[in-house]
Every structure is written in C-alpha cells, then in structure tokens.
Amino acid sequence: MHEQPSILVVDDELLIRDLLYDFFAGQGWQIAIADTGEKALGILKEKEIDLVLTDLRMPQMDGLDLARLVREEHPDMPVVIMTGFPSVESAVAALRSKISDYVTKPFNINELFRIIKSHIDKDVPQQ
Amino acid sequence: MKSNNITEADRILVADANPEVCDNVLEALIESGYHAETAANCGHVLERTATDGWSVIMIDVDLPGMSNTELLVRLQEYCPESSVILLSGCPTLDGVVEAMRHGACDLLTKPFDLQELIGAVQRGVRRYQRTINPSVSRHPVGDDLRVD
Numbered sequence: 001m002h003e004q005p006s007i008l009v010v011d012d013e014l015l016i017r018d019l020l021y022d023f024f025a026g027q028g029w030q031i032a033i034a035d036t037g038e039k040a041l042g043i044l045k046e047k048e049i050d051l052v053l054t055d056l057r058m059p060q061m062d063g064l065d066l067a068r069l070v071r072e073e074h075p076d077m078p079v080v081i082m083t084g085f086p087s088v089e090s091a092v093a094a095l096r097s098k099i100s101d102y103v104t105k106p107f108n109i110n111e112l113f114r115i116i117k118s119h120i121d122k123d124v125p126q127q
Numbered sequence: 128m129k130s131n132n133i134t135e136a137d138r139i140l141v142a143d144a145n146p147e148v149c150d151n152v153l154e155a156l157i158e159s160g161y162h163a164e165t166a167a168n169c170g171h172v173l174e175r176t177a178t179d180g181w182s183v184i185m186i187d188v189d190l191p192g193m194s195n196t197e198l199l200v201r202l203q204e205y206c207p208e209s210s211v212i213l214l215s216g217c218p219t220l221d222g223v224v225e226a227m228r229h230g231a232c233d234l235l236t237k238p239f240d241l242q243e244l245i246g247a248v249q250r251g252v253r254r255y256q257r258t259i260n261p262s263v264s265r266h267p268v269g270d271d272l273r274v275d
Contacts, residue, residue: 091223092234096250102224 005120006030006047010040010054010066011082016105020053023109037061041069049077050120051100056083056090064097071098078119082107133162136182136252140175142166143187143214148237152185155241156248168192176206183251185235188215188222195222199229208258210251214239 007029009020017033024031032047034040038061040052052070056063067079081094084105094102100119103112139161141152149165156163166172169192172184184202188195195213202211212233213226223234232254233247 086220088218088220088223091220091227092218095223095227095231096233098232099227102227104220 004028004030005050005117006032007051007053007116007120008032008034008040008043008047008049010034010037010052010058010063012036012055012058016055016082019109023113027113037063037066037069040066044070044074050123051078051080051116053080053082053116056081056094057085064093064099067097067099076123078123080116080119135180136256137161138179138181138183139163139248140166140172140181140184142168142172142185142190144168144189144191145187148187148214152244155244159245159248161248169198172198173201173205176202176209181206181209182255183210183212183248185212185214185248188213188218188226196225196229199226199231203230208255210254210258212247212251 007024009017009031011017012035017035021031021033032043032049034043037054037058040054043049052066054063054066063081070077070079078100080101080103081099082103082105083090086104091102101115103115137160139156141149141156141163142165143149143152144167146167149167153163153165164175166175169190172186172190175181176184184206186195186198190198192198199211202209207230210233211231212235213231214235214237215222216237218234218236226234233251235243235247
C-alpha cells in the first residue's frame with residue numbers, strides 16, 4: 001500500500017465525482033476517478049489502487065459487474081458500493097458478490113470516510 | 128445425489144430455533160448428499176463450531192442467545208473459513224449491510240425453495256474451498272455475483 005491510501009471512485013454523476021475527489025484529496029489521499037466501469041478497469045491496469053468505491057447503477061456496466069471484473073485481476077481488492085436506490089435485493093446481491101460495504105446516498109461524507117478507512121485499514125498487515 | 132464419502136466441504140450446520148425449519152432443511156440437504164446437523168441456539172452453534180469444522184453454517188437471524196452481529200463476530204474469530212448464510216423471514220437493508228460487514232456471504236429469505244437452498248449451499252461450499260485452498264480457480268466467479 002502507498003504511504004497515503006489510494007482509492008478509485010467510479011460514478012457517472014459529475015457532482016459525486018467532484019465531491020469525493022475534493023474531499024479525499026483534501027485528506028491527502030491519492031484519488032483516481034472514472035465515469036464508467038470500462039474506464040475504471042483501464043485505470044486499475046495502470047495505477048496501484050487500495051480500494052474501489054463505485055456507484056451501483058451506471059449505464060452499460062453496473063457496480064456489481066465492475067466488481068466481478070475487478071476481482072478477476074485483483075481477488076482481494078475491497079469494493080464498496082454506493083447507491084441512491086437502496087434495496088434489500090441489491091444489498092443481498094452485493095453480499096453474494098463479496099462487496100465490502102454498501103453505502104446509501106445521500107451519505108454523510110465523514111461517515112463514508114470512516115467506512116472507507118476501516119476497509120483499507122483491514123488490509124494493512126498488523127505489526 | 129452425491130457419493131457417501133463425506134468430506135469437510137460437505138458438512139453443513141443449520142441453526143434455527145424453529146424445529147420444523149431445521150428438519151425441512153436437514154432433510155433437503157441430506158437428500159442432496161450433504162452431511163447436515165442442526166443447532167437451536169447461538170450457544171449450541173458455538174459449541175458445534177468449537178468441536179467440528181463446517182464448510183457452511185446457516186443461521187436464522189433471530190436465533191436466540193445473542194445478537195446476530197455478535198454471533199457473526201464470534202464465528203469470524205472461531206471459523207473464518209466457513210461460509211455463513213443467514214436465513215430471514217423479513218430481511219432489512221440495515222441487517223443485510225451489517226451482515227456484509229461481519230463476514231456473512233449470503234442471505235436466504237424464508238420461505239425458500241429447494242433450488243434456492245441448494246444453490247446457496249453450493250456457492251457457500253465453493254467459497255469455503257477457495258478460502259482453504261486459494262489455488263482453486265477463482266475464475267469464473269459469476270455464480271457469486273448473480274441473484275438467482
């Protein structure tokens with residue numbers, strides 16, 4: 001892992017991408033953004049990423065399809081889902097997909113930060 | 128029907144306070160060739176996991192004895208390799224997310240049919256096998272990713 005965590009944010013909404021970029025960059029984190037799953041997969045080939053934070057509903061490739069493709073190359077990569085359309089059905093689908101967490105929009109940015117950090121910290125070897 | 132050679136991957140623990148649910152699931156799993164046993168409360172689940180290995184542990188979310196989250200935490204500690212499938216008559220979003228955060232890998236909504244039950248158990252067994260033997264192919268993983 002980098003000295004500072006590195007996350008990839010995937011969302012088709014510009015407002016969300018901008019909000020998350022500004023917040024995580026402000027924490028000193030390295031942040032990459034993508035507006036589609038396809039672009040996210042391209043970024044994962046080029047950059048070292050500690051966690052993927054992705055929207056659930058996106059055109060073409062949704063967040064669970066993206067998670068499946070991410071896992072083919074990075075089996076232990078934590079993937080956190082965000083959704084503005086939460087449902088028990090999609091949460092169960094996420095559970096079966098080994099998704100690390102499921103966050104409902106609108107979210108409290110500090111609560112989201114706590115959740116993301118908890119999953120990144122899990123992957124840090126204990127001293 | 129599977130062969131009679133029972134391996135640890137075939138061992139399923141079913142925990143529900145309702146004996147009728149336990150009996151029905153037990154019968155279905157045994158018919159499908161699994162070695163299945165039952166537990167009626169959280170303490171019994173912890174006793175059974177302390178003495179034997181299970182590939183899949185099926186737990187009703189309202190199992191008496193401790194909270195569902197507390198039981199999941201204990202199971203993560205005692206048998207992290209086991210796949211935990213929750214059973215719920217009325218799952219809530221918060222409950223599913225909490226289960227996700229504490230290591231459960233699936234949830235079946237009651238009443239479920241035989242096909243759903245066996246499908247979930249098969250996914251759980253595959254996950255168990257990948258956990259204890261990471262060299263087992265992770266690809267394709269689509270069966271983990273679809274709602275049946």
